Amino acid sequence: MTYSVLDLVPVGSGSTATDALATSTRLVRRAEELGYRRYWVAEHHGMPGIASSAPAVLIAHLAAVSESIRVGSGGVMLPNHQPLVIAEQFGTLEALHPGRIDLGIGRAPGTDQRTARALRRGAGGHNADDFPEQLTELAAYFRGEAPVTAVPAAGNAPAIWLLGSSGYSAQAAALLGLPFAFAHHFSAENTLPALAYYRERFRPSPVLEAPQALIAANVLCAETDAEAQRLALPGALAFLQLRLGRPGPVPSPEEAAAYPYTDEEWRFIHTRQADQIIGSPQTVREKVDELVRRTGVDELMITTQTHDGADRIRSYELVAEALDLAPAVASGLMHP
Numbered sequence: 001m002t003y004s005v006l007d008l009v010p011v012g013s014g015s016t017a018t019d020a021l022a023t024s025t026r027l028v029r030r031a032e033e034l035g036y037r038r039y040w041v042a043e044h045h046g047m048p049g050i051a052s053s054a055p056a057v058l059i060a061h062l063a064a065v066s067e068s069i070r071v072g073s074g075g076v077m078l079p080n081h082q083p084l085v086i087a088e089q090f091g092t093l094e095a096l097h098p099g100r101i102d103l104g105i106g107r108a109p110g111t112d113q114r115t116a117r118a119l120r121r122g123a124g125g126h127n128a129d130d131f132p133e134q135l136t137e138l139a140a141y142f143r144g145e146a147p148v149t150a151v152p153a154a155g156n157a158p159a160i161w162l163l164g165s166s167g168y169s170a171q172a173a174a175l176l177g178l179p180f181a182f183a184h185h186f187s188a189e190n191t192l193p194a195l196a197y198y199r200e201r202f203r204p205s206p207v208l209e210a211p212q213a214l215i216a217a218n219v220l221c222a223e224t225d226a227e228a229q230r231l232a233l234p235g236a237l238a239f240l241q242l243r244l245g246r247p248g249p250v251p252s253p254e255e256a257a258a259y260p261y262t263d264e265e266w267r268f269i270h271t272r273q274a275d276q277i278i279g280s281p282q283t284v285r286e287k288v289d290e291l292v293r294r295t296g297v298d299e300l301m302i303t304t305q306t307h308d309g310a311d312r313i314r315s316y317e318l319v320a321e322a323l324d325l326a327p328a329v330a331s332g333l334m335h336p
Contacts, residue, residue, distance in 0.1 A: 001292060003323060004038040005031045005316065006074050006185075006216045006303040009051040009058070010235075013249040013307065017051040021058070023309030028062045030313055032069040035325035039066075040074030040104060040301065046115040049238050049249045056089040063097040072102025074181065074216065074301070075163040078134050079107060080119045084150055087141035091153030101158035104181055105138075107131040107169065132172070160207070166190055170198040177205025184215040184295075185303055188275035191215060195295060214299035217291060218276040220306065221318040225279040231315075232278045233257065235305030236269045243268070252307045281322035288323060 007027065011020045028039050041058050044050040052058060055073040063071040076086055086103070094101045140146040144154035162173040162180055165187035173180035180198045184191045195213055202211040220235075222228035233256040241248055251259070261269070277287040292300060302319060306312040319325075 001323075002037040002299045003035075003319070003325060004040065004070075004214070004299060004301040005036050006301045007039065007041050007052065008044065008303060008305065009041065010238075010305050010307075010312075011049050011051050011249045012234075012309070013251050013255060015249070019309065020051040023312065024058070024062065025065055026309070027313050027316065028066050028069065028071070031316060032066050033327060034317065034320040035327045036069065036316070036320070037299065038070035038072060038102060038301075040072050040102065042074050043077050043080070043106075045080075045119065047242070047247050049242075049247060056086075056093065059093055059101070060096070063093065063100060068100070070100050070102055070159075071097070072158065072161075073104045074102075075104030075106040075161070077106050077108055078131060078138070080116065083134050083138035084141060084146075084148060087138055087150040087153035090158045091142065091150060091156040094156040094158045095152045098156075102161060103158040104161040104163050105135065106163040108165075135172070135176075164194060167194050167197050170194040171201065174198045174201040174211075175203060177203050177208050179208060179212040179214075181301070182213065182215045184275070184291075185218045191295060195297070213297050214301050215291075215295055215297050216301040216303055218278075218305070219284060219288070219302045219315070219319060220276070220278045220304050221281060221284045221315045221322065222311075223280065223318075225283055228278045228280065228283075230257075231306050231311050232273065232276070233269075234307045236273055238305065239272065240265055240268055250305060250307045281318050284319060285322040288319075 007024055009020045009024050011017055031039055039062060041052045041055050043052065043055050045053050055076055059071050059073065090101060090103045141150035141153045142157035160178055162169045162178050164170055165183040170180060182191055182194050198213060199211045220228050220232045222231055230253050234251045234253055237256045237259055238250045277284055304312050304315045
């Protein structure tokens with residue numbers, strides 16, 4: 001088993017996007033030291049509590065301040081972009097950092113419909129239904145087989161992963177023979193069916209001879225179970241507020257504790273946290289082992305939401321200790 005990081009670049013109340021990005025800079029260096037295999041950033045727009053809106057820009061920075069850890073997108077939402085632009089961006093990243101760049105691709109907008117329209121204003125009105133054509137076009141640029149030459153994409157292809165939270169991307173990844181990353185952290189009920197579908201229908205390709213799957217899971221570790229639960233409540237409240245149409249920064253533990261929850265809101269939070277791994281190092285080790293056994297994945301990508309950046313970095317340190325990660329893992333340069 002290998003373990004990796006999914007960074008949403010959370011912005012805590014009373015802090016700024018600049019602060020959140022500074023935490024990500026510290027975290028990628030620490031993750032590399034601890035032995036995490038790869039470090040992905042997400043694409044979200046219009047969310048005050050998430051500062052990862054420009055993956056290619058952030059990946060360039062994170063790769064430049066680290067040395068061996070793979071850095072990539074988890075993911076780029078392809079309907080928001082012209083495939084040529086993504087090919088040029090990630091071809092450039094791969095040329096700058098050979099063998100270290102992952103291009104995780106998703107088909108969801110990663111935002112609300114109004115923001116999606118603004119993003120696609122100059123993109124020919126792409127939507128999720130165009131995803132197969134967009135993906136085919138993107139791959140052609142990296143192979144140098146498109147009508148337009150994408151410089152420096154041709155000859156500088158990153159490792160491409162398909163991301164998903166349902167069976168659609170599992171089917172596409174299987175048919176194309178690509179690695180598959182599943183969003184267990186917000187679609188846990190679909191994890192096992194999607195993984196089974198991917199494995200059963202996988203077709204070997206020049207990229208991959210056998211299925212390769214990872215899942216992303218919410219994990220938060222602290223010295224005790226009680227402290228971990230205290231630090232996890234702000235992330236749960238932030239997600240609740242997002243679902244209620246009131247997105248904002250991640251509240252502090254004190255703000256989260258003082259929030260006047262209704263019974264329905266508490267049920268929502270408890271249901272959401274039931275699929276998360278929250279606790280002391282021993283608790284986290286037991287629950288991670290059980291999740292890995294149940295899903296049979298090759299890799300677990302850990303995403304952690306806290307109000308304070310220091311608490312988030314400490315959680316990754318404790319997880320690394322609990323899971324016996326080897327510092328400076330050489331496989332950080334493995335492909336894909």
